[in-house]
Amino acid sequence: MAKISPLMDQYFGMKERCGDALLLFRMGDFFETFGPDAEVAARVLNITLTSRQKDREGNRIPLAGIPYHALDAYLPKLVAAGYKVAICEQVEDPKKAKGLVKREIVRVITPGTIIEPSMLEEGANNYLASVVEEGGRIGLSFLDVSTGEFLATELSGDGRLSSELAKFRPSECLVPKSADQIITDLVGTAVQRIEDDDFSLDGARALLAGHFDEEALDRWGLLDLPLAARACGAALSYLSSSHIPTLSHIAEVRIYSPEEFMVLDDTTLRNLEIFRNIRERTKRGSLFEFIDLTATPGGSRALRKWLQMPLISSEEIEQRLDGVEELFADPLRRGDLAEALKGMGDLERIVARTTCGIASPKDLLALKGAIERLPRIVQLLEDAKSQMLIELRGRLEIGPLGEVAELVGRAIEDDPPTGIKEGGVIRDGYDPELDEIRSLLREGRGWISRMEREERARTGIKSLRVGYNNVFGYYIEVTRPNLAAVPPEYIRKQTLAGGERFITPELKEMEERVLSAQERSSSLEEELFLKIRSQAACRGREIQERAAALGEMDAFIALATLAAERGLIRPELNLRGEISMRSSRHPILDASMRGGFVPNDVHLDGRGNRFLILTGPNMAGKSTFMRQIALAVILAQIGSFVPASFASISPVDRIFTRVGAYDDLTSGQSTFMIEMTEVAKILSFATSKSLILLDEVGRGTSTFDGLAIAWAIAEEIHNKVRGKAIFATHYHQLTQLAGVLSGVKNYNMAVKEEGDSVVFLRTVVPGATDRSYGIHVAKLAGVPGEVVARAREVLREIEREAVIEPLRNDRRSRRAGPRYTQLIFFDGPGGGGGGGDIEGDGNSNGEGAVDVEGAPPATLFEDGRNRDAAASLIEEIRDLDLNLLTPIDALNRLSEYQRRLVGEDGKN
Known part of the structure; x- marks a missing residue:
């Protein structure tokens, strides 16, 4: 086994202690990584991978390092890549170390433990x-x-x-x-x-x-x-x-x-683009970006939290609205408060760093500046009327924090360095000992300058210079042409290409005094700063309370400014379960379109208008209409004004959305599977106080599968969930639910036809539509003209050949549902297949002409006894001019048709 150096032995011991963390090992001016850690660091940080001495097995050890002063630039990349990082620092001065420099792990950083x-x-x-x-x-x-x-x-x-x-x-x-x-x-x-x-x-x-x-x-x-x-x-x-x-x-x-609080799940947050847009997953174009007019990071976090957790209690919402309205109505005070907050910095995080013992001198100055602004803010709130602003005024009283501001102002320089090692942090006059040392330093530096002048005069060497470096300390430098004039008491220290460097006993004595004073000055400044920081930390809890209040104050100012700049109005709150708005607008689109957005009215309640079926062409604005309602409700429940000319809103407990579609290929789920998963969640957790927004449910499967699913979902929401819902669809058959279910109403996106073109009016109007204008949308999208023309020919053929006939419903115990045969568009071997609504969005299952209950069209009657009579009756129905029938005429005709079909004895 190969022998390793004491340094590497120390490294491996530290690596064992930090477990699965990537170890940054301080060696002089670098943080080094070794072995597998070095390979990771080189790849993630894009730095050079090299190697050094061998390990215990005799293998070369991979090595990669970063400069210690660049740690703040490299560390975030490692943590963002998902690595736990341990920082091993030198905890003693290498100049004073006897043998190996002592090192300790001073920090282990993971994504959730960051304070830097x-x-x-x-x-x-x-x-x-x-x-x-x-x-x-x-x-x-x-x-x-x-x-x-x-x-x-x-x-x-x-x-x-x-x-x-x-x-x-x-x-x-x-x-x-x-x-x-x-x-x-x-x-x-x-x-x-x-x-x-x-x-x-x-x-x-x-x-x-x-x-x-x-x-x-x-x-x-x-x-x-x-x-x-x-x-x-x-x-x-x-x-x-x-x-x-x-x-x-x-x-x-x-x-x-x-x-x-209102529940906003991940699907709703994504579909409504609350914090990030769907396309880029950035803040741009989100609701949060729209409302975040805060002046401080703490205010931005407070406003974000309100948006994360919209209130349900009408009383609490009204209290917030009162605060926003008071500032909205007083633009001068609002402007003064915003000015008082501007440039304040992140007080919450500054006090956290102060109590954690890592705050810099600049942090303490920012802390002092924030505290000193409190009296002005309290003064501006002196005449506050709303409960929230009165409470904030009380929480912002400066109290004992004035002592902290006074201490920092008396002790810390106005423009200190970021670190505390290099000195220049503590003011002159704060500490007598430090002042004395600084005086000695100034005298020493002055003495050296005088010595340089005197030696030039004494020796006659005009270019003589007294200098300093870390290796030799102070020295006298003489150029080569003047070496003959050097006095004999000069002691040669270093030979240069152009001259010589010398020292004298007198110069070395002064050097020791200056360097000793410099070292003592730096250590004393550090001691004084740490003591000042500790004293400020003792008031950490009181500062935290003011910081939280300042964040909330900033959020109120932002919402009031938003209302004034964007023309928003205060919503009324009701307990009737109603959401009613006149001239409702989508906040982000309305702002970006600069007055070109078409507003719409909406009325949802817990009775006859709680389920709206919304039809109309693509690109007409159905999804936008649904989103703007949801966004207005969320804004109202965080205490914000809303984009409308009038709004009366009953707080909802949850907003569900099924708007848009995407594939999650990584989990092996298709668009339709994701859609059904989200629908299942809605049906499981929605209540009568929920707002449900569904867009094109069922379109990911065959036409009649999709229609059947959409119909059943609509019935479930209406009959059992009983929440307020808007269901946008191209399944025009669903509009018949308005005649069957008491809470369903039909609305559509108005269009204006001009020849072969349509104009989208972006206006929601009562009633249903039976057209999707898909060919027109294809033309607008740039589909070649010959394809569009051929599509129109096929459409006319479909419309002429398609037959929709009612199915007999003898199974009276079953709940009423859609009764349609599938449209027979094309004849061919085996009887034809395919179908759906004209210009529909679904796909054919190609299974031939069957009705939604699986019965073939040939079984419209049980035998042939009444086929001729039935055919005659169908012709009569086709020839009816419905525009000329009164409701009572229609009922009489229906009764007669039923008698003729069933017969007096109740048989076919």
């Missing part, structure tokens, strides 16, 4: 989730170590977990090693399986009581939620292994109930 500002998204939380399941219930916590926010809840195992995870979007999730695979699949890819013991109840209670206190745990109600407590305990235990110096900024666990 360069690795965090400024306006978003970075949550570490923790999940434990037992007995059909789930304990769940979300902890953002960068701000100190800690949330916890318990859920029933009924599908709510995925919704909660979709809302908070944790960057990392902890689960027990024994967790069911289903749980692991739900929480996503960034999963850390940790020991089951970390989730034990006894261990969690002990850890939580040690970090907080028993009385606080009882006050928060965490002791009554054992699963939530276990999830919280596991999160704290995991953080303790990350080597964050202290977690004292995590000062509270807030218990929340999912039932207090």
Whole structure:
């Protein structure tokens, strides 16, 4: 076995301690990686892979390194690639080390344990989730170590977990090693399986009581939620292994109930583009981008949280609306408040870094600036009338924080360096000892300048120079032509190409005094800064409370500014289960179209207008209409004004969407399978207080399969779920539900026909349409003219040959449903096949002409006795002019036809 160096022996010992983490090992001015870690680092960071001495087996060891000062640039790439990273630092001065420099692992970084500002998204939380399941219930916590926010809840195992995870979007999730695979699949890819013991109840209670206190745990109600407590305990235990110096900024666990907030699952968040657009998965074009007019990162996070968790309580929504309306109505005060917040920085994260012991001098100056603005903000809220603004004013009182601002202002330079090692952080006059040392340094530097002038005069060497470097310290440099004039007391130290360097005993004595003073000055400045930072950290909880209040204040200002700039109105809230809006607009499209958007009215209620069937051509705006209703409801329930001329909204408990389609090829699921999975979720979890938006359900299979499924889904939602729903479809047969089900109403997207062209009016009007205008859309899309012309010929042939005949319904015990024969478009061997609605979107199953219940058209009558009479009756029905029939005439005719078909004895 080959012998390895003491340094590599130290490295392998550290690597064993950090387990599965990628180890960055500090060696001088570089962080080095070795072995498999080096191969990973070279690939992910695109740096050179080399090798050094051999390992114990005699093999060359791969090596890759990065400059220590570039760590902030490279570290985020490793963490984003999914790697746990351990940082091993030199913890003693190499100049003072006897033998091998002492090193320790000072930080272990994973996606959910980041506190470094360069690795965090400024306006978003970075949550570490923790999940434990037992007995059909789930304990769940979300902890953002960068701000100190800690949330916890318990859920029933009924599908709510995925919704909660979709809302908070944790960057990392902890689960027990024994967790069911289903749980692991739900929480996503960034999963850390940790020991089951970390989730034990006894261990969690002990850890939580040690970090907080028993009385606080009882006050928060965490002791009554054992699963939530276990999830919280596991999160704290995991953080303790990350080597964050202290977690004292995590000062509270807030218990929340999912039932207090609207449920927005991942499908709805995606389809409505709440936080990211569907195409690029970026913020651009999302609802959040539209409303985020905040001035601070903390305000952006507060507003994001409101959007993640829309309120259900009408009282709480009204309180938020009152606050927004008060600022909306007072533009001068609103502008002054926004100006007071501008440039404040991220106070929440600054105080977290302060209490964790990693805040920089610039962080403390930003902390001071934020505190000093509090009195002005409180003054601007002096005459507040709404309850929310009054509460915010009380929470923003400066209190004892003035002492923190005064201390920082007295101690820290106005423009300090980012680090504390190089000095220049502490003001003159703050510490007498430091002032004395600095005076000595100034005198020493002045002495050296005087010495240079005096030696030039004494020796007559005009080019004589006194210099300094890290190797030789201070020296006197003389050029080669002047060496003959060098005094005999000069001691030669170094020969150069162009001259010589010398020292004198007097110069070395002054060097020792200056360097000793310089070293003492740097260490004293560091000591003083750490003490100042520690004193500020003692007020961490009070600063956190003000930071949270400032974030909420910023969110209120943003929503009020949005209402003023975009022409939004305050919605009324009702308890009648109604969603009624006049001139409703899609917020993002309306803003981008600069007045070109066509507004529409909508009325949904819990009675005769709770299920709207929406028909009309593609590109006419059906999906936009549905989305704008959902977005208006969400805006109203976060306390925002809405884009309409009038709005009366009853809060909903959940919004379900089945809008658009996509294939999930990685999981082997087709568009239709995903569609049916989402529909199954809707039918399982929707309630009478839910808003359901369905677009083209059933189109991924054959025409009559799809129609049958769509019909059955519509009946289920109407009869059992009884929620408010909008069902956009090209299955025009579904419009007949309006005549069968009491809560169904038909609406369509109006179009104007001009010859062979159509104009989409983008207006929703009452009534059904029986045309999809697919050929017109194909023409608009640029399909070649000859193809469009041929399509029109085929369409005319289909319309002429297609026959839709009613099926007899002798099975009276069965619920009424659609009664159609499949359209026979083409004759051929075997009797023909294919079909669907004209210009329909479905695919034929090619199984010949059968009705939806499987009976062939030839069985319209049981025998031939009445075929002639029936044929005569059908001709009579065809010749009827329905426009001339009154309702009573129609009923009389229907009664007569039934008598003639059935006969007096009830037989065919």
